[in-house]
Amino acid sequence: MSHGLPSQPAESFKARRRALASRLGSERAALVFSGVARPRNYPDNIYPFRPDSHFLYLTGAWIERAAILVDGDKDVLFMPPADPGDLIWHGPTPGWAEFKAGCGVDEIRDIAELEGYVRERGANTLATLPACDAVTRYGQGSMLGRSWAAPGTGVDLDAADGALADAMIGLRLIHDASALEMLRGAAAATVEAHLAGMAATRPGLRESDVRAAMERPILARDMSTAYGSIVTVHGEILHSHSYDHRVEDGDLLLADVGADNGGWAGDVTRTWPANGKFSPTQRTMYELVLASQEAAIAMLRPGVRYRDVHLAAGRVIAQGLVDEGILRGDVDNLMERGAQGLFFVHGLGHVIGLDVHDMEDLGDRAGYAPGRTRASQFGLCFLRLDRDLEAGMAVTIEPGFYQIPALLAEGSELTAPFDADGTLDRAALAKFADVRGIRIEDDVLITAEGSEVLTAAAPKQPEAVEALVGTAAGASA
Amino acid sequence: MSHGLPSQPAESFKARRRALASRLGSERAALVFSGVARPRNYPDNIYPFRPDSHFLYLTGAWIERAAILVDGDKDVLFMPPADPGDLIWHGPTPGWAEFKAGCGVDEIRDIAELEGYVRERGANTLATLPACDAVTRYGQGSMLGRSWAAPGTGVDLDAADGALADAMIGLRLIHDASALEMLRGAAAATVEAHLAGMAATRPGLRESDVRAAMERPILARDMSTAYGSIVTVHGEILHSHSYDHRVEDGDLLLADVGADNGGWAGDVTRTWPANGKFSPTQRTMYELVLASQEAAIAMLRPGVRYRDVHLAAGRVIAQGLVDEGILRGDVDNLMERGAQGLFFVHGLGHVIGLDVHDMEDLGDRAGYAPGRTRASQFGLCFLRLDRDLEAGMAVTIEPGFYQIPALLAEGSELTAPFDADGTLDRAALAKFADVRGIRIEDDVLITAEGSEVLTAAAPKQPEAVEALVGTAAGASA
Known part of the structure; x- marks a missing residue:
């Protein structure tokens, strides 16, 4: 058009x-x-x-x-x-x-x-x-x-x-009624893309096959994608825009795909097992990220500072990593040192509207309330939103867990302090080798009473996800 | 990437x-x-x-x-x-x-x-x-x-x-071996898109459903489209880039879709009946456009001037329109007056390579041999290529027949002279009301001996097309 x-x-x-x-x-x-x-x-x-x-x-x-x-x-x-x-x-x-x-x-x-x-x-x-x-x-x-x-x-x-x-x-x-109608349309198409992606996935395909299956329903609604899709078995590559890896049995597939409805954005990430069954280690980490996301969503209401929600989501991750023996120490202290940021490296989310990162053309002017600026700590410094929430805002909630080789390499600047004092247990971490990257992301409207997840129809409970994977007739193109 | x-x-x-x-x-x-x-x-x-x-x-x-x-x-x-x-x-x-x-x-x-x-x-x-x-x-x-x-x-x-x-x-x-390899890859994916589009079509869908079905195999090969797809039941809108019409029983669907293989372009147009069966009038016009295209392809060899091929393709159209009683008069004279240009309004094609209109960033410098310039006559003035062919060139051959209301309106500047002297028989034309637009386009390599159609695997004989339409399991998204 x-x-x-x-x-x-x-x-x-x-x-x-x-x-x-x-x-x-x-x-x-x-x-x-x-x-x-x-x-x-x-x-x-x-x-x-x-x-x-x-x-x-x-x-x-x-x-x-x-x-x-x-x-x-x-x-x-x-x-x-x-x-x-x-x-x-x-x-x-x-x-x-x-x-x-x-x-x-x-x-x-x-x-x-x-x-x-x-x-x-x-x-x-x-x-x-x-x-x-x-x-x-x-x-x-x-x-x-x-x-x-x-x-x-x-x-x-x-x-x-x-x-x-x-x-x-x-x-x-603050989205008006017309804006909300458009955002709901974008959310519906985005959900459909994720359903199609899960259904089309099976080992032996390429990432590009799954991407094609996901973008088809978006195109069929006469919409476009709101941003370059991420569809990869290397979820730890945060901005992966290639689609040429083979999907192997045992891989997790991470898909961050959203529809653009007349200019209004949807933005959803789901992560699912290529063979339809999470391994025990994948399931543990998946449930941890899901718990973090659900805890964050439960906090959303007018007056709450988004940065506090980001930190609360990070705390769930930190506690989970302690429970699994990957991090050692007191959670307050780990949070202060940003230890969870080794694995949950980006911000919890951003405002969403006409732009998927709404009004990012204006830099941090939209995302950060007057007087607030980016933190310097690794992880927190990537947070795109630090405002007190108001009814009518729409935000994404998208915690993740990633093993990024460049960050976690022994001797890397970032991990050195945590290796030195034994905070990071690499043997415990090694058990999770089949978890390269997980992210779970929804678009959430802040309401007077709390919040409404606009993209709730995209399955994320592990059983629901497993039940869908590979169910499409001709799973390939 | x-x-x-x-x-x-x-x-x-x-x-x-x-x-x-x-x-x-x-x-x-x-x-x-x-x-x-x-x-x-x-x-x-x-x-x-x-x-x-x-x-x-x-x-x-x-x-x-x-x-x-x-x-x-x-x-x-x-x-x-x-x-x-x-x-x-x-x-x-x-x-x-x-x-x-x-x-x-x-x-x-x-x-x-x-x-x-x-x-x-x-x-x-x-x-x-x-x-x-x-x-x-x-x-x-x-x-x-x-x-x-x-x-x-x-x-x-x-x-x-x-x-x-x-x-x-x-x-x-003049394409070298590496270029040809890439063009063949683009052609293969382009053919696959057209097969998928024909198979997915049935009345009741929207144009966007067919477009989505066509672009899926391109995305699945980790390619992009080489240009904005045209997928429309209004083939007479030459640069149609909306996809929101319903596909009705009795419509022809025109699809001009090509894949980009690592930067190298495919460019194919096919036109098929939405319900799987050309009406008699649709079939007549389809066969006329196909005859024009086949005559043009048969002429291709080194040394031939592309403009002559364009004119020969136009002559087949002109003769066909005389045979159907739509145009009256001597074909030489009709050609001289550009009467066929009322219906075959654009040029026969262009060079193809890395760009779908190859090197059009340089204007006509690539398409027109030194000393040659655009004609002023309506129709011919849109011809993008006027060179003598050489082995190793690749060109598209894409004649068409269109009823463009703005051009054919009674009293329009363009038709007035043909109405005035009875050259245009509007009653005969009215019988073809269910033929809004047809184009048939292939990518052709000039060889030492003649030519090779790179996209020949996309069906274009009417029976072959009819046999394919609507054969996909779930023809919708």
Whole structure:
């Protein structure tokens, strides 16, 4: 889809724009760009276009080369006029009148007029956010007199743009009814992918076979994936994006796959035994990670600090490792030293919404409450979210256990202190050689009373998982 | 894959680089960049990275932020050093020594040294080509003193860079053994996708269900699609990239889907009846398009001008339309007026290789022989290839028949002259209302003796197609 009307009522976008204007105050108008498609190898062969998330939030419109101006109580959508050639190559597409009604804006103007409009009005009366695609970002920077670095090299916003960023964060953190409807759609497709993946798995396939089985139901719903799928028997490779290992009898398969529903993300991880039966050691560790995840979810409610939930989940892991004899010592002391971070190396989760790591285009500004910053301790330093929870937020809860060779190698900087004083019992750990990586992840909505797991229909109790694995007729492609 | 060694022998890349140096002469060295991943919605959420095709051709290396320098008989690969953090997040990845051996280069240097190297050596001793990703292109432009416009807005190369473009075109047009091996792999996966699509089709599904069934075997082979799939019951929408129509009994389904095998493209279109049986009118038009395609393929051999093949394919269509009473008049005269272009609106095909429209990043420089330019006549003006064929070239052959409402509307600029003198018989055309769009496309290698259809295993005889449709067990997802 490169030219699509909003799939939700105009009123919901109008309400968001009024709320934005009210947060932003009357001093400046907001100008948010949709961006352009990115070429894959030449200009006409593009990656599937996806509008900027802030633009999508405010308009619902799936269009390139557009910008929404929110100016007090007036909304103007700048976009290209219809190209007569489109009728030949792209068929009938909605026109300006339909976008005006569909997005509920007061006026549509030709995007070609934007530069003149900005010059006349004065760039300093506008607040904007840096587009993530380089073409828009460079053009936007020159039009508005911003001196941003290239995409991917950090975001340094001036006061005006920072105020817009904070206003967008304030809105987008708390999901409205339309947002929730989209998130539920993404969750349903994501669950279906995991059911298909478990059913399709059997030893002898390649990881790519399982990935293909998981992405098929997402594509069949006319959705895309929300991020690069991870489907691997090497769950300890946290950002594994290759799919060429053979799935062997005795392997655990870790799948982190989510659907994108009209721009809204699902994000679920499940880990299952390739042959349909956890080994005793796999089951022990699986149940430990599951206990950690369930303990974390049970804590979720408004007012709770997410960092405390992360630490509580880590404590369950630490206690479990002590119980198995892998770590020795007092759990409080182990936690203080970050010993559980040797195995549960990443953060417990992140906010989720239009972006799978919602608003990560703004760095930690969205994930970290004002005044809070990243910790320096290994493990905790990777936590993407440190806010007090509020009803309407959606977060992922995704503890894990990994044996990462580079981290755990004898003599490594990280393990040395724990080896030196006997905290780490490598003989006890060696018994778990068939557990390379486990992660269990759900998307959870914070409610007034506590929380609701949006992706609860993806099985995670060990018996339920075992019962599903390998049940598809032709488990291969 | 974001950091991968070549999948073919170093010797093949070395041979290509020596051939390039010899074509380029000793005055300048070639510097070709791999590019960077493009963010989807924030820097860490990227589209699947694919290196620049020229870089891939010369190195086979699947790496970001790299550049290959071909300097006479010396090859230097500039690339980033290993990041120790990669071991944690990405697992073990090949290092410099492995790339040196795998790509067969003389030296590996840190990409951070490139700017200094260029300054010291003098940018005017280097020839380069503009990257298609904006970040690389802007950086490259400023490093090398080129003033290119943003990607997608045309390519205007100076003499030095133009000489490199011509040398690359000369090489890449004629596929070597390694290239052919990759193209055959892409063709095999592409054929499998079409078999799966036919088998999965039945009335009542959505287009997205069929697309999902087709892309599954591509993903299962650990490949991607080479371009945005077209899977639609509205074949007359030539660049249709939505998949939300219901597949109705009586519809034809047109699928233009190809696999990317390590960067090399497949590109096949088939059209089949949703219910497994062509209607008499559908069958008539299908057989006409097939006859046109077969006539075109039969003409392919070294020395033949591709434009003549395009015209011959158009003549078969024109004759067929006369036979059906849709067009009236002398075929020579109809061809001269471009009457067949009302229905066969696009070009017969294009070169195929690393890019599905090979080297289209260089505009018409690859597709059109020196001195030849686009025609102005509607239909012919869309022809992407006007060269004399040579053994080792690969081309697509893809005639079609479409009823595009915007083109054929009574009173439209294009049809008016044909309506005015009775050339177009709308009553005869109306009988073919159930034929919205048909295209039949194969990938064909030019050989010394004639040609070889690389994608011949995808059924296209009407009976063979009918026999396959709907044969998959659970035809839905």
